[in-house]
Amino acid sequence: MVATVRSQKFIRGNNLRRKTLGEAGEERRRLLEAFHPDLMRYPIEFAFGDVLSRPGLDHKTRELITLALAIGGGVEREVKSHTRGFLNHGGTKKELVELLIQIAVYSGFPRMIAGTYGIIEVFEERGLFKPPKPLPAPKLKPKSKSKSKAGRAHK
Amino acid sequence: MVATVRSQKFIRGNNLRRKTLGEAGEERRRLLEAFHPDLMRYPIEFAFGDVLSRPGLDHKTRELITLALAIGGGVEREVKSHTRGFLNHGGTKKELVELLIQIAVYSGFPRMIAGTYGIIEVFEERGLFKPPKPLPAPKLKPKSKSKSKAGRAHK
Amino acid sequence: MVATVRSQKFIRGNNLRRKTLGEAGEERRRLLEAFHPDLMRYPIEFAFGDVLSRPGLDHKTRELITLALAIGGGVEREVKSHTRGFLNHGGTKKELVELLIQIAVYSGFPRMIAGTYGIIEVFEERGLFKPPKPLPAPKLKPKSKSKSKAGRAHK
Amino acid sequence: MVATVRSQKFIRGNNLRRKTLGEAGEERRRLLEAFHPDLMRYPIEFAFGDVLSRPGLDHKTRELITLALAIGGGVEREVKSHTRGFLNHGGTKKELVELLIQIAVYSGFPRMIAGTYGIIEVFEERGLFKPPKPLPAPKLKPKSKSKSKAGRAHK
Amino acid sequence: MVATVRSQKFIRGNNLRRKTLGEAGEERRRLLEAFHPDLMRYPIEFAFGDVLSRPGLDHKTRELITLALAIGGGVEREVKSHTRGFLNHGGTKKELVELLIQIAVYSGFPRMIAGTYGIIEVFEERGLFKPPKPLPAPKLKPKSKSKSKAGRAHK
Amino acid sequence: MVATVRSQKFIRGNNLRRKTLGEAGEERRRLLEAFHPDLMRYPIEFAFGDVLSRPGLDHKTRELITLALAIGGGVEREVKSHTRGFLNHGGTKKELVELLIQIAVYSGFPRMIAGTYGIIEVFEERGLFKPPKPLPAPKLKPKSKSKSKAGRAHK
Numbered sequence: 001m002v003a004t005v006r007s008q009k010f011i012r013g014n015n016l017r018r019k020t021l022g023e024a025g026e027e028r029r030r031l032l033e034a035f036h037p038d039l040m041r042y043p044i045e046f047a048f049g050d051v052l053s054r055p056g057l058d059h060k061t062r063e064l065i066t067l068a069l070a071i072g073g074g075v076e077r078e079v080k081s082h083t084r085g086f087l088n089h090g091g092t093k094k095e096l097v098e099l100l101i102q103i104a105v106y107s108g109f110p111r112m113i114a115g116t117y118g119i120i121e122v123f124e125e126r127g128l129f130k131p132p133k134p135l136p137a138p139k140l141k142p143k144s145k146s147k148s149k150a151g152r153a154h155k
Numbered sequence: 156m157v158a159t160v161r162s163q164k165f166i167r168g169n170n171l172r173r174k175t176l177g178e179a180g181e182e183r184r185r186l187l188e189a190f191h192p193d194l195m196r197y198p199i200e201f202a203f204g205d206v207l208s209r210p211g212l213d214h215k216t217r218e219l220i221t222l223a224l225a226i227g228g229g230v231e232r233e234v235k236s237h238t239r240g241f242l243n244h245g246g247t248k249k250e251l252v253e254l255l256i257q258i259a260v261y262s263g264f265p266r267m268i269a270g271t272y273g274i275i276e277v278f279e280e281r282g283l284f285k286p287p288k289p290l291p292a293p294k295l296k297p298k299s300k301s302k303s304k305a306g307r308a309h310k
Numbered sequence: 311m312v313a314t315v316r317s318q319k320f321i322r323g324n325n326l327r328r329k330t331l332g333e334a335g336e337e338r339r340r341l342l343e344a345f346h347p348d349l350m351r352y353p354i355e356f357a358f359g360d361v362l363s364r365p366g367l368d369h370k371t372r373e374l375i376t377l378a379l380a381i382g383g384g385v386e387r388e389v390k391s392h393t394r395g396f397l398n399h400g401g402t403k404k405e406l407v408e409l410l411i412q413i414a415v416y417s418g419f420p421r422m423i424a425g426t427y428g429i430i431e432v433f434e435e436r437g438l439f440k441p442p443k444p445l446p447a448p449k450l451k452p453k454s455k456s457k458s459k460a461g462r463a464h465k
Numbered sequence: 466m467v468a469t470v471r472s473q474k475f476i477r478g479n480n481l482r483r484k485t486l487g488e489a490g491e492e493r494r495r496l497l498e499a500f501h502p503d504l505m506r507y508p509i510e511f512a513f514g515d516v517l518s519r520p521g522l523d524h525k526t527r528e529l530i531t532l533a534l535a536i537g538g539g540v541e542r543e544v545k546s547h548t549r550g551f552l553n554h555g556g557t558k559k560e561l562v563e564l565l566i567q568i569a570v571y572s573g574f575p576r577m578i579a580g581t582y583g584i585i586e587v588f589e590e591r592g593l594f595k596p597p598k599p600l601p602a603p604k605l606k607p608k609s610k611s612k613s614k615a616g617r618a619h620k
Numbered sequence: 621m622v623a624t625v626r627s628q629k630f631i632r633g634n635n636l637r638r639k640t641l642g643e644a645g646e647e648r649r650r651l652l653e654a655f656h657p658d659l660m661r662y663p664i665e666f667a668f669g670d671v672l673s674r675p676g677l678d679h680k681t682r683e684l685i686t687l688a689l690a691i692g693g694g695v696e697r698e699v700k701s702h703t704r705g706f707l708n709h710g711g712t713k714k715e716l717v718e719l720l721i722q723i724a725v726y727s728g729f730p731r732m733i734a735g736t737y738g739i740i741e742v743f744e745e746r747g748l749f750k751p752p753k754p755l756p757a758p759k760l761k762p763k764s765k766s767k768s769k770a771g772r773a774h775k
Numbered sequence: 776m777v778a779t780v781r782s783q784k785f786i787r788g789n790n791l792r793r794k795t796l797g798e799a800g801e802e803r804r805r806l807l808e809a810f811h812p813d814l815m816r817y818p819i820e821f822a823f824g825d826v827l828s829r830p831g832l833d834h835k836t837r838e839l840i841t842l843a844l845a846i847g848g849g850v851e852r853e854v855k856s857h858t859r860g861f862l863n864h865g866g867t868k869k870e871l872v873e874l875l876i877q878i879a880v881y882s883g884f885p886r887m888i889a890g891t892y893g894i895i896e897v898f899e900e901r902g903l904f905k906p907p908k909p910l911p912a913p914k915l916k917p918k919s920k921s922k923s924k925a926g927r928a929h930k
Contacts, residue, residue, distance in 0.1 A: 284344075
């Protein structure tokens with residue numbers, strides 16, 4: 001019976017995860033499962049199937065909490081994931097702005113700023129925001145050093 | 156005119172802070188103001204008067220966010236403050252339990268445990284929870300060492 | 311069948327947890343279960359029953375990792391719990407000293423110091439360490455202020 | 466009168482921010498204001514206009530503190546911003562090196578290393594540092610995988 | 621020759637540490653050395669003897685940095701130690717208040733509050749601050765529960 | 776005599792560092808030394824020469840601890856460095872997967888996910904892992920916005 005029980009939890013978790021994280025979540029799932037299946041089993045079964053499926057809080061509120069934890073804790077990748085999740089469960093830009101400003105109070109302005117960058121990327125991704133054209137300021141970065149920097153960034 | 160403007164913000168912030176943090180908040184305010192008034196001016200004017208008074212999110216949701224940040228970030232003193240705040244704005248024990256379990260997923264079980272201790276203290280404080288009697292286990296702590304430990308704890 | 315499956319995982323988790331955390335863990339379990347049973351269900355089923363029971367790493371190594379995370383992450387309560395866990399699974403004082411010194415390198419000396427205080431408390435608790443007598447330095451703390459301070463500490 | 470009062474604080478804050486963060490700060494301001502103006506109102510009015518304009522500490526010392534918090538807290542984007550700020554208020558490379566080494570002691574070597582990368586980027590940006598040529602080590606990264614990695618990095 | 625070399629560094633570090641942390645630092649040193657001498661060897665030789673003795677920053681500025689890291693990083697024990705250190709190297713209360721307010725901006729108000737409590741304890745310890753009398757508010761804490769709570773706090 | 780003593784420690788540390796971090800570590804060393812030699816002196820002499828050379832724990836266990844601290848503490852650059860270190864000292868993929876899953880329990884799933892990305896990059900780097908082909912999902916990112924985003928990412 002273990003298999004069936006696990007499957008139900010897995011299916012429930014997978015469905016909720018899909019609805020929450022969308023296509024980008026699927027891409028992550030495929031990558032992690034390719035490395036080792038158990039790396040996705042627990043996020044799907046325990047996080048989404050057990051905890052986030054509990055009825056005590058609605059999904060939008062849960063995503064708001066997760067996003068607060070991600071921005072406040074400086075886990076930038078999750079900021080994008082759960083901005084998607086929050087929007088996918090009915091959250092609004094207005095609420096995101098309020099969250100960001102409140103985080104400035106409780107975790108400091110740098111976390112607010114970093115969170116804003118992540119949230120903006122999701123709005124760009126969805127075609128809901130177009131960043132202003134950069135100022136004609138060619139002095140800021142000399143030559144084509146950006147490439148060497150990018151290459152170095154993850155050593 | 157500056158004085159008047161400031162007063163309005165201060166009064167608005169102070170009222171919201173009082174409603175949120177209750178008597179323990181007043182005790183803290185008196186202590187910090189006695190040390191230096193500006194240490195309370197910004198929490199009252201900026202945090203409560205400016206940010207937390209913004210209409211975009213209701214007070215209960217804001218306290219839920221703050222509590223998530225406090226538990227996830229390990230700022231234990233604020234766990235108690237904002238458990239009071241969450242309850243004072245209509246939050247329930249059931250929601251707190253959901254928050255704790257969700258924090259286990261996103262910040263790890265140790266943060267959930269630490270948050271639970273803080274929340275329990277507030278429920279005891281209000282006479283809403285009575286801890287179980289300790290087991291008759293005299294071997295755990297030899298003699299009266301606890302005092303020396305307590306004294307050492309903040310050196 | 312769910313109940314049975316859950317029971318097996320719960321029993322396995324509970325047994326491992328008991329062996330790891332000892333009497334103090336039981337005291338914590340009783341407190342948290344009195345507040346809400348689910349607060350212990352997931353630590354027992356998921357943390358101990360699922361993850362920590364996996365065969366890929368031995369229990370002593372797992373406790374070493376947990377202790378590193380607790381000291382490095384500043385979750386002081388868990389330092390004590392998992393010092394007990396590490397010793398209960400065969401770890402030694404010598405290894406703890408090495409862990410502490412290595413943490414100074416990777417998380418900074420303050421984390422090493424805080425971790426040392428927690429570890430020392432467990433050694434005192436077991437009668438394996440006796441702190442040196444305090445120096446006759448009565449000037450350090452004026453009068454009996456320590457009580458008011460302690461009272462204030464968790465407001 | 467509110468508008469005028471706000472303007473003065475805003476103008477003072479904006480001037481100090483401009484002097485501190487320079488052109489890159491302006492670019493950030495334009496982006497965040499385009500997303501929502503309040504995301505810049507508080508950093509300018511409260512952070513720069515209120516707090517950082519207080520006379521009790523000079524601007525160079527304030528930037529040193531901010532940089533310590535950014536490196537110690539792992540907020541990498543702010544490392545670059547406030548390295549610029551520290552240099553713009555008269556700080557020196559020598560002092561930055563001392564700060565980095567001291568951070569190794571109190572926050573661990575990984576934070577020192579991460580901070581060094583951020584500081585170096587600002588020195589490159591200003592043409593004050595030229596990184597050594599990479600060693601002829603073609604085995605390190607096979608083929609052109611870096612692109613797929615970069616694409617994945619922010620999912 | 622090793623011994624001599626080590627001694628010089630140790631003596632230099634120990635002297636600076638003594639001047640910085642004072643009597644409370646000696647008490648800590650005796651405790652940690654009693655547990656294992658190497659736990660003090662590196663703080664004295666490397667932290668104080670090597671790094672903090674470097675001439676590039678004066679001792680007062682170094683203590684300001686350390687205090688910023690301690691408050692911003694939430695290592696409460698070190699807040700007290702390095703408040704003493706900052707004052708012992710000529711720092712003032714006014715500068716501490718500015719540091720606290722700036723930390724609110726960059727690490728959030730909860731860190732400012734926690735830091736304030738630690739700093740206040742040192743001022744009390746030195747007889748430089750007397751907390752206001754508690755308000756006559758007997759309802760806040762029912763009966764003598766504080767003892768059981770204190771006992772539970774470090775399980 | 777100082778010079779000789781230092782050299783021995785430096786040589787021992789440098790050898791261990793080389794064996795641990797490999798070519799990427801050499802690239803980092805060259806960059807940091809070019810900026811300021813002392814930025815590498817302490818990591819080599821103190822971290823590798825003093826602490827990591829202590830006999831009390833084997834190198835593989837030490838790298839496991841460091842990796843736990845890096846993933847749990849969110850210092851992503853070090854995840855890659857010490858994944859290399861762990862593998863270079865005989866660690867296995869199986870143990871890394873166990874470490875990741877255990878970190879989900881104690882530091883939360885987001886840290887597990889971030890750690891997995893870093894570890895995967897090292898496996899790709901060594902030709903030991905090939906990520907699955909991306910799904911044909913062209914809607915996810917409109918046009919060539921990724922460049923502007925990348926450019927913005929480190930402002």
